[in-house]
Amino acid sequence: MTQPHSPRPDTQWPRWEVFKQDAPNRPHQAVGSVHAGDPQHALLTARNVFVRRPAAVSLWAVREADLLTATPEELAARPEVLETPGEAGTYHVGLKRTHKRSMTFVDLVGTVEASGPGDALRQAREGHPDALTWLVFPESAVVRTDEDPGTLESWFAPAKDKTYKQQQFYGVIGKHVGELKREGRMPGRAKEGGQP
Amino acid sequence: MTQPTLIQPGETAEQHAAFEARIARGEKIEPGDWMPAEYRRQLIRMISQHAHSEVVGMLPEGEWITRAPSLKRKTILIAKVQDEAGHGQYLYHAAETLGISREEMLDALLSGRAKYSSIFNYPTLTWADVGMIGWLVDGAAIKNQTMLAGCSYGPYSRAMVRICSEETFHHKQGKEMIVAYAGGTPEQRQMAQDALNRWWWPALMMLGPHDADSPNTGVLTRWGIKLKTNDEVRQEFINEHAPELLEAGLTIPDPDLHQDADGNWRHGPIHWDEFWAVVKGQQGLNRERLGARREAHEDGAWVREALEAYAARQVAQAAD
Numbered sequence: 001m002t003q004p005h006s007p008r009p010d011t012q013w014p015r016w017e018v019f020k021q022d023a024p025n026r027p028h029q030a031v032g033s034v035h036a037g038d039p040q041h042a043l044l045t046a047r048n049v050f051v052r053r054p055a056a057v058s059l060w061a062v063r064e065a066d067l068l069t070a071t072p073e074e075l076a077a078r079p080e081v082l083e084t085p086g087e088a089g090t091y092h093v094g095l096k097r098t099h100k101r102s103m104t105f106v107d108l109v110g111t112v113e114a115s116g117p118g119d120a121l122r123q124a125r126e127g128h129p130d131a132l133t134w135l136v137f138p139e140s141a142v143v144r145t146d147e148d149p150g151t152l153e154s155w156f157a158p159a160k161d162k163t164y165k166q167q168q169f170y171g172v173i174g175k176h177v178g179e180l181k182r183e184g185r186m187p188g189r190a191k192e193g194g195q196p
Numbered sequence: 197m198t199q200p201t202l203i204q205p206g207e208t209a210e211q212h213a214a215f216e217a218r219i220a221r222g223e224k225i226e227p228g229d230w231m232p233a234e235y236r237r238q239l240i241r242m243i244s245q246h247a248h249s250e251v252v253g254m255l256p257e258g259e260w261i262t263r264a265p266s267l268k269r270k271t272i273l274i275a276k277v278q279d280e281a282g283h284g285q286y287l288y289h290a291a292e293t294l295g296i297s298r299e300e301m302l303d304a305l306l307s308g309r310a311k312y313s314s315i316f317n318y319p320t321l322t323w324a325d326v327g328m329i330g331w332l333v334d335g336a337a338i339k340n341q342t343m344l345a346g347c348s349y350g351p352y353s354r355a356m357v358r359i360c361s362e363e364t365f366h367h368k369q370g371k372e373m374i375v376a377y378a379g380g381t382p383e384q385r386q387m388a389q390d391a392l393n394r395w396w397w398p399a400l401m402m403l404g405p406h407d408a409d410s411p412n413t414g415v416l417t418r419w420g421i422k423l424k425t426n427d428e429v430r431q432e433f434i435n436e437h438a439p440e441l442l443e444a445g446l447t448i449p450d451p452d453l454h455q456d457a458d459g460n461w462r463h464g465p466i467h468w469d470e471f472w473a474v475v476k477g478q479q480g481l482n483r484e485r486l487g488a489r490r491e492a493h494e495d496g497a498w499v500r501e502a503l504e505a506y507a508a509r510q511v512a513q514a515a516d
Binding site: 034 | 298358361362
């Protein structure tokens with residue numbers, strides 16, 4: 001999907017899309033991508049980059065070549081994407097549902113039984129016609145962290161209590177700034193304007 | 197109105213209009229979305245410089261890990277420095293989504309072509325500098341990064357949210373340290389004041405040239421990459437930090453600093469000659485910083501080679 005930036009040959013390791021699950025009853029969500037030479041390397045790098053904070057219980061990585069994505073516009077321009085051949089079996093379906101700011105951009109919503117990636121994409125579109133982007137990949141392409149207590153402890157427990165905190169959580173030394181603000185003597189920002 | 201110069205060969209005014217309508221609606225631009233070549237170029241420039249700054253930023257403070265005065269301060273500093281390494285990772289990953297490779301970015305840094313924040317070319321002369329960097333340099337960085345967390349490019353915005361939460365801890369520990377020293381022994385007070393004397397102006401300068409001298413601000417604001425100008429961010433920074441530094445009992449090294457009728461703290465003239473000399477590496481520790489990075493990169497070559505060999509063997513075994 002990414003438009004080429006430079007004519008230099010890409011010598012990097014393959015790109016893997018990373019899906020993170022924050023809690024057992026939550027969906028896996030796309031959080032970004034890593035370059036890695038093998039599945040274990042992909043998961044380790046994903047852990048170091050995307051699970052420094054806060055809680056997570058599971059990471060999946062899927063090689064870029066195993067993903068098929070499309071927007072409604074792309075399908076209108078190139079309907080043959082729905083014919084993309086590949087292995088039959090269980091496919092995971094992910095959706096992008098908003099253009100707004102979020103820490104994730106695609107949520108996995110379930111699986112379909114499909115004759116290939118194009119068929120999986122067609123079923124994703126039928127089931128979720130309002131999505132902004134559909135994403136499918138075969139279950140066989142997923143590499144995932146183990147779910148045993150030892151893995152959870154060593155991979156995810158250290159980050160569990162390092163939650164995100166807003167700046168105001170920490171307060172200030174003394175109450176000078178807060179007092180000044182309440183008295184209207186300290187503007188919160190230099191001048192109003194620009195986008196919110 | 198789209199400026200004609202921003203439309204590059206192969207792009208149309210309609211594409212630009214649709215793109216700018218998305219920005220106006222507050223939508224996030226994601227890696228696969230259509231974007232102007234100039235938007236991509238500006239983001240690669242900004243994000244990679246930002247990543248380099250995080251990585252080089254480990255050096256001035258890392259020098260003090262072995263000399264920290266207590267175990268508590270040492271563990272805090274180790275945690276902070278490794279956070280900066282993580283921030284570099286977040287940002288290199290964000291830049292990669294735009295189609296530039298890690299190799300190209302590292303090559304630009306190590307060859308001296310790429311810039312990084314000039315603040316890291318100043319020496320850390322005493323232990324109090326570690327606290328002052330946390331309070332002022334990370335404080336200034338948070339102001340900038342909080343703004344960038346709202347920027348129009350999804351991966352950069354997400355990286356900034358993560359980074360801001362960690363920088364907030366850096367800011368807090370620096371403030372806590374300096375406030376403690378400012379209320380400590382005469383020697384500690386002197387050390388804190390000396391650190392403020394040396395870091396105040398560089399901290400103001402790290403937020404970038406005045407708006408009138410900032411060539412990229414127009415297009416960056418137009419496309420929602422920057423939501424505030426350098427001078428706006430600088431004013432926010434001074435408004436927050438000047439009263440706290442004064443309350444801590446320190447003297448800000450600017451005789452012209454005063455609060456105006458609107459409540460804004462106004463600073464005196466900034467010596468931009470020094471800023472540009474440091475940016476261009478004519479002054480400060482640019483050569484030493486890059487030397488340390490090159491050495492680290494070369495010393496790490498065996499790790500990259502081992503990973504390559506392991507990956508190649510996995511592929512070969514899978515083929516059997």
